[in-house]
Amino acid sequence: MKKTIIFIMLVAMNFFISCGNSTNSEITTQKENEIVSNNEENSDKENDEGKEEQIIKIEDNEEDEVVISKSQAYLDRYFQLEKELEDSLAGKYSGTTIDMKEAVSIEYDSWDELLNEIYGVLQEQLSEEEMKAVREEQIQWLTIRDSKAGESANEVEGGTMEPLVYESSLAQSTKERCYELINNYMK
Template identity: 45%
Template sequence: MKYSIILILMILFLAACGDNTYDKAMKQGYAALQKEEFDKATASFQIALDEKPEDEEASKAYEQLTLFKEVSKANDEKDWDTAVKKTDQLLKKKDLLPPLKQEVEKYKKTAIDSKEQQSTLYNQLEEIKALINKQDYEEAEKRLEGLKDEKSFENEQQKVNELSASVKAGLQNKTKEETVQPEEKKTESTSKKDEYLQKLAKVESSFGDLDPLYESGTTYDFKEAEGEVYKRWDALLNDIYGELKKQLPASEMNKLRNEQRQWIKDRDKQADEVLKSYEGGSFGGVHYLSTLGQMTRERCYQLVNNYMK
C-alpha cells in the first residue's frame, strides 16, 4: 500500500513536468537512494522505465531494488535460506548500487547468524531428547532450563514444551518408583497394570541403539531414529489397547473406543500442523515423526495409569 501511494503521487507530480519526466525520475531515484528511501527510489526508477522501457541504467536500478525488497521480506519472515541466497545474488553484481551494498551486507550477516542460532538450538533439543530416551531426566531438565536465555527459544516453543512435558512425566514416574516401600518392591505382582508398567519401562530403556543415528548429525538419520521411536511406542499402544478390550466392560470400552478415535485425529492433526510450520524444510519430517512418537508415548502412559487393572 505504501509503495503504491508513493508511485501514484510521483506519477502525478512528474506528469506535469513535460518531456523531462525521465531525467527528473532518475534524479529523484538516486536522491532517494542516498537517503535510504528505497520504496521511493523504486517508484522513481519504475517511472523512468515507463518513459524509456529499454533504458539500461533505470532497468539495472529497478532490478536491484526489487531484489533488495525480496531480501527484506525474507528477513522479516525469518526465511534465512532465502535471505542468504538473494543477498548473495545482489553482492555478486559488479555494478551493485553503493547505497544498497551496506544494507545488503547487514541483512546477510543477520540471516547467517540467525540460521546458525537455529541450527545450534535444534542440535541442543536433539541432545535433550536423547537424554530423555536414556531416562536421564535431571540432566535434560537442566539443559531445558538453560534454553530459557536463548533469543531463538520462542521459535521452537512447541518442541521445548513437548520435551518439558516428557521430562516432567519422567521425573514423576521416577519419584513414584523411589517411594515404593521395600516390601512392596519385593512382592511379585501378577496384575496386568504392573505388567504393562514394566513394558513401558522396557520401551523407555530400549532406545540406546538409536544413539548412533542421533549422533551422526544428518537429517536422514534423525528422521530414521524418530521413525523407530514412533514405531516402538505405537506397537505398545496397540498392545495396551488390545488388553483393555479384554478387561473393560462393554460400556466402558465403547466410551474408550470413541475417545481413542478422537485422540488419533487430534494427534495426527497436531503432527500435520508441525509439518506445515516448516513449509517443506528439511527438518519438517523429523519433527512430524517426533510429534507422533511423543504423543503416542504419552497416550500409552494415560491408558495404563487410568484404565489398566
C-alpha cells in the same frame, strides 16, 4: 634312667589327656550337630508352614494379583521401552537427517506397537460400555495427535526436517497415550 622314665610317663600322660579331650570334643561336637540339626528341622517346618500360608493367600487373591500385575507389567514395559529407545537411538539422533528419520521411524513404530498391545489388553479387561468410551476417546485422540503433528511440521514446512518433525510428534503423542491408557484404564 630316671629322666627316661619321667619322659615316658609325661608322654603317656599327655597321650591319655589328649585322648580324653578328643572324646569330650567329639561328644560336644555331636551334641552341637544334633542341636543344629533339630533347629534346621524346626526351621524347615516353619518355612514349609509359611510357604503353605503364602500359597493359600496367593490362591485367595489370585484374581487381584493377576489384574494388578498386568498393569504393573505394562508400566514396566513402558519404562523399559523408553530406556531401550533412548540408549539405542541416541547416536542416530545426532547423525545425518537420514539417521534421524530412521530413528524417529523406529521410535514411532515401537510406541505404536505397544499402544496396539495395550488396546488389545483393555478389550479383554473392560466391559463393553467402558470399551465404548475408550474407543470414542481414542478417535478424538487420533484427531488431536494428527493435528498436533501437522502443526509441528508446519513450523519447518518445505524443509528436509518437515517429515522428521511430523513423525517425531506422532511418536511423542503415541508414547504419552500408552502411558494414559495404562494408568487410566488398565487394571
